[in-house]
Amino acid sequence: MPAGRPTDFKPEFNDQVEMLCALGATDDQLATFFDKTEQTINNWKKAHPEFFEAIKRGRLKTDTKVADSLLQRALGAEWIEQKEVKLKVTEYENGKKVHEEERVEIVDLKKAAPPDTVAGIFWLKNRRPKEWRDKVDHNHSSDPSAPPTFTIKIDNS
Numbered sequence: 001m002p003a004g005r006p007t008d009f010k011p012e013f014n015d016q017v018e019m020l021c022a023l024g025a026t027d028d029q030l031a032t033f034f035d036k037t038e039q040t041i042n043n044w045k046k047a048h049p050e051f052f053e054a055i056k057r058g059r060l061k062t063d064t065k066v067a068d069s070l071l072q073r074a075l076g077a078e079w080i081e082q083k084e085v086k087l088k089v090t091e092y093e094n095g096k097k098v099h100e101e102e103r104v105e106i107v108d109l110k111k112a113a114p115p116d117t118v119a120g121i122f123w124l125k126n127r128r129p130k131e132w133r134d135k136v137d138h139n140h141s142s143d144p145s146a147p148p149t150f151t152i153k154i155d156n157s
Contacts (some may be wrong), residue, residue, distance in 0.1 A: 009044050014054040021058025030055075074123045076115035080108050 013034065017025075020033060031038045045052040056127040124132040126147050 007044070007047065009048055009051070011050075013044075014048075014050050017051060017055040018058040021055050022061045023058075024062060025058075070119055070123055073113075073116045076113055077111045078110065080110050082106050083109050107133035 013123075017030060020030060025033070027038050027041050031041050034041070036042045045055065083106070084104050085104060086104050090097055121132070125134075
């Protein structure tokens with residue numbers, strides 16, 4: 001018979017933890033939500049594989065959406081928006097207005113967002129850190145009154 005008190009884990013915690021993790025909950029926040037310690041959350045992960053899988057599923061759902069959004073921002077995007085446009089037709093005879101007609105049409109507008117350089121660099125630094133890391137060299141002078149000089153080298157090779 002195992003030592004310690006019986007677990008108060010409930011199977012319905014799996015759905016709850018998946019939703020919480022999809023919203024970005026950390027293990028510490030899960031412990032607060034369930035009114036437990038972080039160690040208890042870790043114990044539940046080991047004792048209940050379905051609980052651990054629910055955590056991974058929830059986090060993966062949101063991480064995937066965020067990664068896709070970041071990638072789209074880095075690449076730039078094009079999309080179609082629909083807009084109502086008021087059209088007015090006026091007829092004249094001998095310089096005098098004889099008829100006027102207005103109507104609203106819905107037109108498709110092609111919109112575009114340019115690629116975002118910062119998002120692209122962030123993506124590459126995380127996906128290819130060896131090629132896109134910032135290397136900072138510090139040069140220190142022996143003269144204490146001289147300002148320090150810094151050389152920043154971005155290694156894109």
